[in-house]
Amino acid sequence: MSDSDVTIVAVDGPAGSGKSSVSKEVARRLGYGYLDTGAVYRSLAWHALDRSVDTSDATAVLEAMGDFDGSISLDPDDYWVRVGDTDVTEAIRETRVTEAVSGVARVPVVRHTVNARFRALVADSGRPGVVVEGRDITTVVAPDAPVRILLTAAPEVRAARRSAEVTGQDAAAVADSLRRRDASDSTVVDFMSAAEGVEVVDSTHLDFDETVAAVLAVAEKMQEVRDAR
Numbered sequence: 001m002s003d004s005d006v007t008i009v010a011v012d013g014p015a016g017s018g019k020s021s022v023s024k025e026v027a028r029r030l031g032y033g034y035l036d037t038g039a040v041y042r043s044l045a046w047h048a049l050d051r052s053v054d055t056s057d058a059t060a061v062l063e064a065m066g067d068f069d070g071s072i073s074l075d076p077d078d079y080w081v082r083v084g085d086t087d088v089t090e091a092i093r094e095t096r097v098t099e100a101v102s103g104v105a106r107v108p109v110v111r112h113t114v115n116a117r118f119r120a121l122v123a124d125s126g127r128p129g130v131v132v133e134g135r136d137i138t139t140v141v142a143p144d145a146p147v148r149i150l151l152t153a154a155p156e157v158r159a160a161r162r163s164a165e166v167t168g169q170d171a172a173a174v175a176d177s178l179r180r181r182d183a184s185d186s187t188v189v190d191f192m193s194a195a196e197g198v199e200v201v202d203s204t205h206l207d208f209d210e211t212v213a214a215v216l217a218v219a220e221k222m223q224e225v226r227d228a229r
Helices: 019-030 037-050 058-065 095-105 108-123 137-141 155-165 171-185 208-228
Strands: 007-012 033-036 070-072 081-083 129-134 147-152 199-202
Touching: 007 019, 007 137, 007 208, 019 033, 019 129, 019 208, 033 037, 033 108, 037 058, 037 070, 037 081, 037 095, 037 108, 037 129, 058 108, 095 108, 108 129, 108 137, 129 137, 137 147, 147 208, 155 171, 199 208
Parallel strands: 007 129, 007 147, 033 129, 147 199
Antiparallel strands: 070 081
């Protein structure tokens, strides 16, 4: 996923690691676009649920994808996700979607098709760079990106952070949900360990601003190394 005119900052990490909020702020600081790949999978899951599709049925998911008309903003200051004319920016964060998204994302044909869409979005962004975050960005979607980062944190810290974001669920339920989602997604892609050439940023003991600063520092260092070659 390399376009000579677009610099890619690839960020991977487990659920609750802060990928989305940190990546969005990094994009703002750099003047880059921001692509939340997980939101695209979530919008497809929402679309499937809206049509009463069993998301554990790969064939049914593929059929639902046939009339999927999703779009997403790459502007970190005007972020939205739509399916057709419906704004699903908030709806895709509902618990029912979170529980269904792994079933959608683990279908190989879906991943192949969606990955191609990610590459097209970046290439056509019209921006000097795009921060792309998700599960397999550093290894599959953009393995040649000049900046590749694995953003992680201790499980209990990730659960606490996600719990603070989710209403209607207690910390234990959120922690259990994170464990189940990580276990399900890890059958498709390894997002818990850094591949060769990927820099790790552990935010366990960092607050939001410190994490953003750490990611920016890594991005600057990796870009300098790449430019020096």
